[in-house]
Amino acid sequence: MSPFHAASIGAAKARRQRLSTLLGDTPALIPAGAPCSRNFPSNVYSFRASSHFLYLIGHALPGAYALLEGERTRLFVQPPAEDDALWHGAVPSFAELAAQLDCELVALDQLPAALAKLDASSLLAPDHATQARQRELLGRAPDASTSERDARLAEAILSLRLVHDAAAIDELRLAGEGTVAAHIAGMHVTRPGIGEAAICAAMEMELRRRDMGTSYESIVTVHGEVLHNVSHAGVARAGDILLADVGAETPRGWAGDVTRCWPVSGTFEGGQRDAYQVVLNAQAAALAIAKPGTRYRDVHLAAARATTQGLLDLGVLTGDVDELVADGVHALLFPHGVGHLLGLDVHDMEDLGDRAGYAEGRARSEQFGLSYLRLDRDLEPGMAVTIEPGLYVVPAILEDETLRRVEAGRLNRAALDALNVRGIRIEDDILITETGHQVLTAGAPKSVAEVEATVGG
Numbered sequence: 001m002s003p004f005h006a007a008s009i010g011a012a013k014a015r016r017q018r019l020s021t022l023l024g025d026t027p028a029l030i031p032a033g034a035p036c037s038r039n040f041p042s043n044v045y046s047f048r049a050s051s052h053f054l055y056l057i058g059h060a061l062p063g064a065y066a067l068l069e070g071e072r073t074r075l076f077v078q079p080p081a082e083d084d085a086l087w088h089g090a091v092p093s094f095a096e097l098a099a100q101l102d103c104e105l106v107a108l109d110q111l112p113a114a115l116a117k118l119d120a121s122s123l124l125a126p127d128h129a130t131q132a133r134q135r136e137l138l139g140r141a142p143d144a145s146t147s148e149r150d151a152r153l154a155e156a157i158l159s160l161r162l163v164h165d166a167a168a169i170d171e172l173r174l175a176g177e178g179t180v181a182a183h184i185a186g187m188h189v190t191r192p193g194i195g196e197a198a199i200c201a202a203m204e205m206e207l208r209r210r211d212m213g214t215s216y217e218s219i220v221t222v223h224g225e226v227l228h229n230v231s232h233a234g235v236a237r238a239g240d241i242l243l244a245d246v247g248a249e250t251p252r253g254w255a256g257d258v259t260r261c262w263p264v265s266g267t268f269e270g271g272q273r274d275a276y277q278v279v280l281n282a283q284a285a286a287l288a289i290a291k292p293g294t295r296y297r298d299v300h301l302a303a304a305r306a307t308t309q310g311l312l313d314l315g316v317l318t319g320d321v322d323e324l325v326a327d328g329v330h331a332l333l334f335p336h337g338v339g340h341l342l343g344l345d346v347h348d349m350e351d352l353g354d355r356a357g358y359a360e361g362r363a364r365s366e367q368f369g370l371s372y373l374r375l376d377r378d379l380e381p382g383m384a385v386t387i388e389p390g391l392y393v394v395p396a397i398l399e400d401e402t403l404r405r406v407e408a409g410r411l412n413r414a415a416l417d418a419l420n421v422r423g424i425r426i427e428d429d430i431l432i433t434e435t436g437h438q439v440l441t442a443g444a445p446k447s448v449a450e451v452e453a454t455v456g457g
C-alpha cells in the first residue's frame with residue numbers, strides 16, 4: 001500500500017464537504033477501480049485509482065467504493081485476506097485505515113444493502129470489470145448524458161476539479177519539477193548514435209528516483225510528426241531533431257506534461273532553427289494572452305496566427321494571415337489544439353467528454369485542426385492548462401486530396417522541405433493566477449541557446 005499523505009487526505013475531506021454542498025441530497029457512488037490483469041489474474045498492471053476517487057479520498061485503495069450522502073462518507077473496502085500479510089506485508093486494520101483516511105470504513109459486502117433504495121448518482125470507473133460491477137450495483141450504467149443525477153454529479157465534480165486548490169497546486173508544482181528534471185536529463189545524454197530508448201530511460205530514471213511515474217506513455221522519437229509515437233526503437237542521428245513529450249505523475253496521481261525538442265548533434269541546422277523559432281514564437285504569443293477572462297480558443301488562435309506569420313516570413317505560406325487562419329491552412333502543419341486542462345489526468349477529466357473542456361453553449365468546430373481543440377473555456381485563476389503549439393510535416397495530411405483543396409496553392413512545398421524538419425512541439429504547463437499565469441515547467445531549457453547549451457552536456 002502506498003504511504004498515507006496527510007495533506008492529500010486533508011484536502012480530500014475539504015473537497016467532499018464542498019461537493020456535498022453542491023450535491024444536496026443526491027448520493028454519489030465513486031469507485032476506485034480495480035487492478036487489470038496483464039496476462040493472468042495475479043500478474044496485474046500497476047494500479048492507478050480513478051482520478052475522481054483520488055480527488056475525493058486522497059489515497060489509492062484498489063477495489064474500494066466511496067459512498068457520499070450529504071456530509072457522510074463511507075468507504076466500502078474488501079477486508080484483508082488471511083495471506084495478504086505474506087504477499088503484501090502488514091495490512092492496516094479497518095480501524096487504522098479509518099483513522100488514517102478520516103472516513104467511515106465498511107466491509108465491501110455491505111455495499112449492495114447500503115445502495116438499496118438510494119438511487120445514487122455515479123461516474124464510470126476506468127476499468128471494465130468495475131464498470132460491470134457498477135451496472136450490477138446500480139441496476140443501470142452510469143451515464144451523465146442520459147441521467148439527470150449522474151449529470152449533476154459530473155457537473156459538481158467538474159466545477160471543483162476545474163479550479164485547483166492549494167494541495168492540488170502543490171502536487172502540480174511537484175509534477176512540474178520532476179518533469180523538468182527528466183527533460184534536462186534527456187538533453188544531457190543525447191549524442192549522435194544513441195537509441196531513443198536510452199534517452200527515454202534517462203528521462204524516466206529522473207522520475208523513478210523521485211518515486212514518480214509517468215502520467216502517460218512517454219513519446220521520445222526522431223519522428224515527432226507521428227503525434228502519439230510511443231515506439232522507442234529508433235536511433236537518434238546527427239541532423240535529427242528529437243521530440244520528447246514526457247510528463248511526471250506524482251505518487252498521489254497528479255500530472256506533468258511537457259514537450260521539448262532538441263537537435264541530436266547539439267546544434268540546430270539553419271532551416272531547423274527557423275522552424276523551431278516559429279514554434280517558440282507561437283508559444284510566446286499564446287502565453288502572452290493566457291490570463292483570467294481569456295477564452296482558450298483565442299489562445300489557440302493566437303498560436304495559429306503566430307505560426308502562420310512565421311511561415312509567411314519563411315516563404316512556406318503565401319497570402320493573408322487572417323485569411324489563412326480562417327481557412328485553416330496553418331492546420332495542415334499545426335493540426336492539433338494548443339492544449340488542454342491539466343490536473344489528476346493529463347487531459348484532465350476527459351472521461352467526462354467535452355462537458356469538461358467546453359463551456360456551456362460552446363461546441364467543437366468541424367474544421368480540420370480546430371476540431372481537435374480539447375478546451376474552449378474562459379480561463380480562471382486556479383486552472384492549469386498546457387500550451388503546446390507545434391509544426392509537423394505529415395505525409396498523410398499533405399497528400400490528402402481534400403486537405404490539398406484547403407491549401408489552394410498557398411503552401412510552398414519546396415520552402416517547407418528546405419526547413420528539414422519532421423515534427424516540432426514545445427509544451428509547458430501553466431497555472432492561471434489572479435493577474436496572469438505562472439509557468440510551472442519554466443526550468444526546462446527552451447530557447448535555441450539554452451537547448452544547444454544543454455544537449456550532450
Ligand code: GLY
Pocket residue numbers: 216245257340346388427
Ligand atoms: N502528452 C499528451 C499531450 O500533450 O496532450
Ligand code: MN
Pocket residue numbers: 257339340386388427
Ligand atoms: Mn499536452
Ligand code: MN
Pocket residue numbers: 245246257258259427
Ligand atoms: Mn504532451
